[in-house]
Amino acid sequence: MRVYVTRQLPGDAVDRLRAEHTVEVWPEDRPVPPALLRQALREVDGLLCTVVDHIDADLIAAAPHLRVISNYGVGYDNIDVAAATARRIAVCNTPGVLTEATADLAFGLIIAAARRWWEAERLVRERRWTSWSPTLLVGQPVARRTLGIVGLGKIGRAVARRARGFSMEVLYTGRRQPETEKELGLSWCSTLEELLRESDIVSLHVPLTPATRHLIGREQLALMKPTAILVNTSRGAVVDQAALVEALRARRIFAAGLDVYEIEPLPDDDPLRELDNVVLLPHIGSADTTARLGMTELAVENLRAVLNGRRPPACVNASALGL
Numbered sequence: 001m002r003v004y005v006t007r008q009l010p011g012d013a014v015d016r017l018r019a020e021h022t023v024e025v026w027p028e029d030r031p032v033p034p035a036l037l038r039q040a041l042r043e044v045d046g047l048l049c050t051v052v053d054h055i056d057a058d059l060i061a062a063a064p065h066l067r068v069i070s071n072y073g074v075g076y077d078n079i080d081v082a083a084a085t086a087r088r089i090a091v092c093n094t095p096g097v098l099t100e101a102t103a104d105l106a107f108g109l110i111i112a113a114a115r116r117w118w119e120a121e122r123l124v125r126e127r128r129w130t131s132w133s134p135t136l137l138v139g140q141p142v143a144r145r146t147l148g149i150v151g152l153g154k155i156g157r158a159v160a161r162r163a164r165g166f167s168m169e170v171l172y173t174g175r176r177q178p179e180t181e182k183e184l185g186l187s188w189c190s191t192l193e194e195l196l197r198e199s200d201i202v203s204l205h206v207p208l209t210p211a212t213r214h215l216i217g218r219e220q221l222a223l224m225k226p227t228a229i230l231v232n233t234s235r236g237a238v239v240d241q242a243a244l245v246e247a248l249r250a251r252r253i254f255a256a257g258l259d260v261y262e263i264e265p266l267p268d269d270d271p272l273r274e275l276d277n278v279v280l281l282p283h284i285g286s287a288d289t290t291a292r293l294g295m296t297e298l299a300v301e302n303l304r305a306v307l308n309g310r311r312p313p314a315c316v317n318a319s320a321l322g323l
Ligand code: 8YV
Pocket: 049, 050, 051, 052, 071, 072, 073, 074, 075, 076, 098, 283, 285, 286, 287
């Protein structure tokens, strides 16, 4: 069968795939131009794609033989799952293997934003550090503060585990999870509003869906403490970015740490770049060696399973397809 892979991936799983199928890999380190992707999809049975590939209904309609879309990542908002399901195409993702990497990054952003690492690093690099001072770059404490986790899935729970080491009080909202509450000593908030009011640090771990788009907007930011920190390692559009810029600019919250944006890469003229109370990372949540190898293995295994008539290990529309 024919497979198209939209990026060169670390590890040797793609080479192993070549032993079974005809595999074409986009050789450049930039997204496949949409017209080329459309052309490739005319022929293929399997697609392995990343967050930068927008696999919409129109593209799916132009892929008559497609049986599996294997996404290199846990979030799959870049794929029209309903359109795929209607065509009985399996949509697969890579949960689990990137949990620790993403939680590490979220916790790093918490500390970086709270302790003003971005400003501090720049001060040293730009040779503006003139003396130790009791008032130099004083930030917010992290240990013993209250962390609010929005979306207690695998990554949210991994962040909560890290917070225990910092003696933090951890709140969460969403579906109640009594077992996890007990295991990790968490407190449940019945509403997002309550969590936002109570937290010193808010970390977002929800998938992007119509229900979570702009979950954090002007009204929600207004509920946060003036000393609060917002961290987003989920999807940019979970936050109304214009409202966040306004809140940061007016110092209505203390700082933010972002790995994801409404438009990626962040446009050159984006106002976030002008603010000193935000740490900006280029969507590298899962970018550690272990996670990336695990993602390749799982994405390839998902693809192989569907093409070879087995049940894929991680398929988001498995029940709809009876897999
Ligand atoms: C990936 C991610 O780097 O897993 C996700 O949802 O956002 C990242 O871990 C990205 O999806 C690459 O395709």
